[in-house]
Amino acid sequence: MALDIKKIRDDFPILQTMINGNPLVYLDNAATTQKPQSVIDTITDYYTRYNSNIHRGAHHLSNLATDAHEEARKTVQKYINAEHRHEVIFTSGTTESINLVAFSFGEAFINPGDEIIITEMEHHSNFVPWQMLCERQGAHFRVVPFDENGDIRLDVLERLLNEKTRLVAFNHVSNSFGTVNPAREIIQMAHDAGAAVLVDAAQAVQHIEHDVQALDADFYAFSGHKIYGPTGIGVLYGKEKWLEAMPPYQGGGEMIDLVTIEETTYNKLPFKFEAGTPNIVGPIGMAAAIDYINALNFSDIMRYEEEVLEYGRNKLLEIDGLTFYGNAQRRTSILPFNIEGIHHFDLGTLLDSYGIAVRTGHHCTQPIMTALGIEGTVRASLALYNTKGEIDALIEGIHKAMKMLGR
Ligand SMILES: Cc1ncc(COP(=O)(O)O)c(C=O)c1O
Numbered sequence: 390m391a392l393d394i395k396k397i398r399d400d401f402p403i404l405q406t407m408i409n410g411n412p413l414v415y416l417d418n419a420a421t422t423q424k425p426q427s428v429i430d431t432i433t434d435y436y437t438r439y440n441s442n443i444h445r446g447a448h449h450l451s452n453l454a455t456d457a458h459e460e461a462r463k464t465v466q467k468y469i470n471a472e473h474r475h476e477v478i479f480t481s482g483t484t485e486s487i488n489l490v491a492f493s494f495g496e497a498f499i500n501p502g503d504e505i506i507i508t509e510m511e512h513h514s515n516f517v518p519w520q521m522l523c524e525r526q527g528a529h530f531r532v533v534p535f536d537e538n539g540d541i542r543l544d545v546l547e548r549l550l551n552e553k554t555r556l557v558a559f560n561h562v563s564n565s566f567g568t569v570n571p572a573r574e575i576i577q578m579a580h581d582a583g584a585a586v587l588v589d590a591a592q593a594v595q596h597i598e599h600d601v602q603a604l605d606a607d608f609y610a611f612s613g614h615k616i617y618g619p620t621g622i623g624v625l626y627g628k629e630k631w632l633e634a635m636p637p638y639q640g641g642g643e644m645i646d647l648v649t650i651e652e653t654t655y656n657k658l659p660f661k662f663e664a665g666t667p668n669i670v671g672p673i674g675m676a677a678a679i680d681y682i683n684a685l686n687f688s689d690i691m692r693y694e695e696e697v698l699e700y701g702r703n704k705l706l707e708i709d710g711l712t713f714y715g716n717a718q719r720r721t722s723i724l725p726f727n728i729e730g731i732h733h734f735d736l737g738t739l740l741d742s743y744g745i746a747v748r749t750g751h752h753c754t755q756p757i758m759t760a761l762g763i764e765g766t767v768r769a770s771l772a773l774y775n776t777k778g779e780i781d782a783l784i785e786g787i788h789k790a791m792k793m794l795g796r
Contacts, residue, residue, distance in 0.1 A: 390686060392693050398774050400425040400681070411744030414779045414786075419564050419592055419723060419770035420748055421614045424678070428618060431677035435670045443669055444643060444660075454669055461672035462659070468679045469609065470600040471626050475658040478625040478632070479672050483591040484514040486610035486625035487558070489662060490587055491518035493635040494556065494608075498585075501527035504553045506584070508533045508541055508570075509760055510563045513753040515589040519558055528555070534760065538716040539566035546575065550582035557586050561593035565754040565768065567698070567715040567723025569597060576605050585631065591615055595682070595772075596694060596721045601626050613671060617772075618678035622671025625662070632658050639664040682773075690773050694722060697771055701780040708787060710796065714766055724769040728787070731794055733767045739790035740767075745783055 398404050401423045406413040415423060435457070441450035443458050466474045480486045499505070505519050509532050523530040531554075533546045541559070550557075557579040561572045572588055579586045587608040593599060595616040601609045608631070613622035627635075637644050637655055641664035646654040655661045682690070701724045705713055710729035727733055737749035750765040751758045758765060769783055 390689060392685060392689050392773070394693075394774065394776055397685075398776075400427070401774055402426055402429070404774060408744035409742060414745040414782045416724075416769040416771065416775065416779065416783060417746045417748050418772035418775070419615070419752075419768065421620070422595070422617045422772050423774070424617055424619070425681050427681055428674050428677045432619060432670055432674045435673055440670075442666055457673045458667075458669055461676035464676035464679050465624055465672070468599070468683070469594070469624075469626055470602050472602060473629055476626055476629055476632065478627065478659045478662045479667055480610075480623045480625050481621055481668065482612040482614070482623035483512075483589060483610045484612075484623075486608075486623050487515055487587065487589065488518045489625055489638045490608050490610075490627070491522045493638045493662075494585070494631065495522040495526060497635050499523075499526045499528050499555055502553060503528040503555045504531055504549075504551070505529070506531045506533060506546065506549055506554055506557045506579075508535065508559045509756050510535050510539070510541070510566060510568065510754065511558070511560055511756075512564055512589065512591065513755070515558055515560060515587075516756065519556075529553075532756075533559075535566075535568075535757075538718070539563065539568045539714060540717045541568070541570055541575070543571070543574070543578070546578060550578060550584065552583060554579070554582050554584040557584050558589065559586075560589040560591070562590075562596065562721055562723075563717075563754075563757075564592045564723065564770075565714070565725060565752045565757050565766070566717055567592075567720040567725070567770075568717035569593075569719040569721050571719075572604050572606075580605065592722065597691060607631055613675035613678065616675070616678055617681060618675035619671055622668050622675050624675075629658065632662070637661050637664065641665045643667075685773070691721075694771055694773060694775075697775055697777055697780065698722060698724070700777050701769065701771070701783070704780055704784050705787075708784070708791075714761070722771045724771070725766045727763065727766050728791065728796070730796055731791065733765045735794065736767050736787070736790055739793060740783070740786045743782075743786045743789065745786045747783075 439453040585607040609626040614620040714725040
């Protein structure tokens with residue numbers, strides 16, 4: 390069944406915005422997505438009807454809020470097909486999820502001389518925490534390069550994996566190329582070498598398959614705001630066996646069992662990793678976003694997004710002097726490019742004046758830009774509400790900008 394895109398667009402009030410007399414063309418979805426009315430209403434409803442602190446409360450509102458918060462954990466568990474609900478840890482976002490693993494797994498399992506492997510196409514949030522961990526523990530930081538199409542060099546990964554490799558971290562989808570990395574294959578290779586695997590799913594969980602058990606991921610991280618939910622909330626999925634063996638990341642309220650002057654014992658999962666008053670409404674809003682996605686057919690979303698992506702890619706490739714960077718074997722949602730003789734920032738600024746929102750720069754992937762020998766790119770990124778008409782507006786905008794800049 391095809392998606393009813395007109396209805397979907399009507400569900401996102403911000404898409405009605407006009408900028409300088411032009412309808413907003415929002416193509417910055419890899420940075421953050423817009424929110425459907427149902428998510429906005431769910432958040433308003435929480436603050437209007439049952440705002441309260443959770444878990445410890447002995448009163449009606451606290452029970453309502455606790456139930457909704459924990460129900461949201463169930464929604465996430467089902468969405469990513471985690472075996473247990475307590476394998477879903479709420480964090481502030483992908484960045485915190487990865488830092489949690491880098492600190493906690495790092496403290497328990499990384500020793501001097503151990504090796505951690507990441508890829509050259511990681512977002513800084515799946516790069517720097519591992520570099521910092523290696524510095525702290527005296528471990529070695531290994532980086533797998535990508536090839537001329539933006540695909541991971543699996544042959545190099547194969548060579549780098551050895552009995553000292555403790556962890557492999559990579560993104561399922563690259564935010565700068567849109568490459569869909571062969572996650573199942575990489576995880577199998579890492580497991581065969583005895584290493585655990587963290588999958589950065591920030592750009593994957595809303596666009597492609599996202600079954601943590603089918604992937605056999607040890608850790609899986611994503612952000613609510615990139616899947617049509619609110620900011621300040623994210624998820625760390627971890628296999629029970631790892632989470633049980635890892636020490637808490639932060640100390641404070643909620644993460645304890647018993648506190649005495651002599652020692653503290655810790656709460657059970659997932660609360661061991663959720664110190665302090667959490668973002669109570671965040672998971673509730675994120676669950677509303679997941680409900681929104683679930684009400685559509687996910688294979689329809691994938692098919693539709695792929696169609697718009699390939700339409701955009703083909704249209705962009707027709708532009709004289711345009712270099713396109715998203716040429717991996719399998720790709721999703723990202724259209725990265727530069728136009729000869731035009732600075733990416735200038736193009737982005739002109740597009741903005743026509744109401745077209747794109748992102749320009751290094752996209753928190755400086756190692757990619759260094760490898761390509763460029764400073765940055767223009768990146769248009771798609772969500773389920775984007776249309777071929779919006780791609781046409783982007784192409785028209787680029788031609789107008791090129792003319793204005795004398796190209
Ligand atoms: C691939 C990838 N990983 C991690 C992140 C970090 O996500 P957040 O800033 O929501 O923590 C991003 C954000 O753009 C991303 O694209």
